[in-house]
Amino acid sequence: xxxxxxxxxxxxxxxxxxxxxxxxxxxxxxxxxxxxxxxxxxxxxxxxxxxxxxxxxxxxxxxxxxxxxxxxxxxxxxxxxxxxxxxxxxxxxxxxxxxxxxxxxxxxxxxxxxxxxxxxxxxxxxxxxxxxxxxxxxxxxxxxxxxxxxxxxxxxxxxxxxxxxxxxxxxxxxxxxxxxxxxxxxxxxxxxxxxxxxxxxxxxxxxxxxxxxxxxxxxxxxxxxxxxxxxxxxxxxxxxxxxxxxxxxxxxxxxxxxxxxxxxxxxxxxxxxxxxxxxxxxxxxxxxxxxxxxxxxxxxxxxxxxxxxxxxxxxxxxxxxxxxxxxxxxxxxxxxxxxxxxxxxxxxxxxxxxxxxxxxxxxxxxxxxxxxxxxxxxxxxxxxxxxx
Numbered sequence: 529x530x531x532x533x534x535x536x537x538x539x540x541x542x543x544x545x546x547x548x549x550x551x552x553x554x555x556x557x558x559x560x561x562x563x564x565x566x567x568x569x570x571x572x573x574x575x576x577x578x579x580x581x582x583x584x585x586x587x588x589x590x591x592x593x594x595x596x597x598x599x600x601x602x603x604x605x606x607x608x609x610x611x612x613x614x615x616x617x618x619x620x621x622x623x624x625x626x627x628x629x630x631x632x633x634x635x636x637x638x639x640x641x642x643x644x645x646x647x648x649x650x651x652x653x654x655x656x657x658x659x660x661x662x663x664x665x666x667x668x669x670x671x672x673x674x675x676x677x678x679x680x681x682x683x684x685x686x687x688x689x690x691x692x693x694x695x696x697x698x699x700x701x702x703x704x705x706x707x708x709x710x711x712x713x714x715x716x717x718x719x720x721x722x723x724x725x726x727x728x729x730x731x732x733x734x735x736x737x738x739x740x741x742x743x744x745x746x747x748x749x750x751x752x753x754x755x756x757x758x759x760x761x762x763x764x765x766x767x768x769x770x771x772x773x774x775x776x777x778x779x780x781x782x783x784x785x786x787x788x789x790x791x792x793x794x795x796x797x798x799x800x801x802x803x804x805x806x807x808x809x810x811x812x813x814x815x816x817x818x819x820x821x822x823x824x825x826x827x828x829x830x831x832x833x834x835x836x837x838x839x840x841x842x843x844x845x846x847x848x849x850x851x852x853x854x855x856x857x858x859x860x861x862x863x864x865x866x867x868x869x870x871x872x873x874x875x876x877x878x879x880x881x882x883x884x885x886x887x888x889x890x891x892x893x894x895x896x897x898x899x900x901x902x903x904x905x906x907x908x909x910x911x912x913x914x915x916x
Contacts, residue, residue, distance in 0.1 A: 538636035571617025589636035829900035
């Protein structure tokens with residue numbers, strides 16, 4: 529099929545559901561689908577992750593047709609070879625459209641419904657605000673404001689009071705109407721649609737409703753950003769890091785405890801750590817855990833040790849100085865944090881792992897030869913969150 533024969537995108541180009549935390553799931557439809565019956569378990573896992581990822585892409589229900597991006601979104605990080613083994617099954621049902629992106633027809637169907645509901649809710653809120661404003665206008669013997677129908681309102685670009693009645697809004701609001709309209713863009717969050725949000729609504733008086741456009745949960749309605757900007761805004765922040773790492777650990781069957789308030793995650797955000805860099809550091813940390821025979825979950829301090837290897841190859845300390853560790857320079861005890869560091873320190877001290885010797889036993893001998901004290905262990909735990 530040539531580019532000219534590709535179908536049109538299955539959702540509008542500005543379909544943005546990033547404030548919708550929940551995606552509808554048709555249980556019977558999924559249970560009885562060819563996807564559930566035909567493909568392997570690993571491919572099914574990746575397929576579901578890609579559905580979830582597409583829900584928060586712009587346009588919603590779409591994915592970039594790029595193996596590096598798809599591998600990361602499906603939980604494979606930079607391991608493209610592993611992703612390509614499962615690519616066909618994971619992308620079961622997806623179609624490439626004329627904008628160069630992949631779309632899933634079923635996810636797109638749910639996305640269009642949610643997008644329409646989002647607009648309808650915003651229009652209903654606008655109608656309610658104008659109704660209250662018109663009560664005041666009637667008392668002042670002024671003609672009522674008229675709100676366009678839902679279809680006409682959408683076609684006009686979702687205008688709020690500042691655009692529908694610009695002369696009166698600018699006079700009454702002291703210039704604030706347009707600023708507030710820009711923030712709200714006419715679209716509420718999913719919580720607002722369900723009546724569970726934090727919105728204040730229009731709790732003041734009728735005059736306030738007449739002079740300023742309010743909404744429950746302001747959402748930027750500027751043109752859809754590029755893929756790179758979207759990733760940076762949504763995932764390259766402390767909350768995004770926590771969500772990503774918790775998901776990766778869950779795939780490993782581990783109970784993860786990454787939180788956005790962790791000083792290390794906050795420091796990563798300030799340093800501008802990219803999602804791909806964090807995924808690479810995570811996989812290095814997991815490999816080190818497996819090499820040392822440690823079945824425990826990884827934590828932020830341990831990931832941080834490997835993040836510096838990704839950000840600054842050749843360095844061996846904390847990437848951001850989370851906790852009490854220095855942000856720059858080499859920690860003299862940094863070798864004790866990783867299996868590779870312990871092996872290198874052992875070689876320096878003439879201590880080699882014996883045939884058949886378990887790594888924990890070898891580590892104990894290296895610690896003893898290096899004179900690692902309980903105070904040193906306590907300091908490393910405080911600085912990096914890693915028990916040595």
